[in-house]
Amino acid sequence: MVSVTPSASKPNTAQGRFSLRSYLDRWVARGDMPTTVTSTLNAVHDDELEAFLRNLGVAAAFRAGKLKCAFCGTVITFVNLYSVFADSGSVKFACDETECVKALASKIANRAA
C-alpha cells in the first residue's frame, strides 16, 4: 500500500520536524491528494491533527463525533483514527479495526493496480 513517510531532513532546526500542517497546506493548495496518509498520523500531536482536520474542513465534524469510518461506520476519534484517504475527491477516514485496516489496504491496492 502507498504510504506517506515523513522524514525530517534537518532535525536540529525548529523547522526540522515534519509538519503535517505545511504538508497539508501543499496538498490542499495543489488539489493533489496523496492516495493515503497512513498510520504516521498516530504519531502526530493532537494539535497537528486538529490543524490537519481544520485544513480539510472537517474539524468541527470531528469534534462533534460526526466523522465515521468509511468501512464500518464507527465514529472516528483521536484514539481510533488509523488513516485519512481521498476517495472520489472527498476525504474519508478509516478506523484502526483490523477489518478496516485490511479493507483500506485492499482498496488502495486495487486502485494502484
Ligand SMILES: [Zn+2]
Ligand atoms: Zn472501521
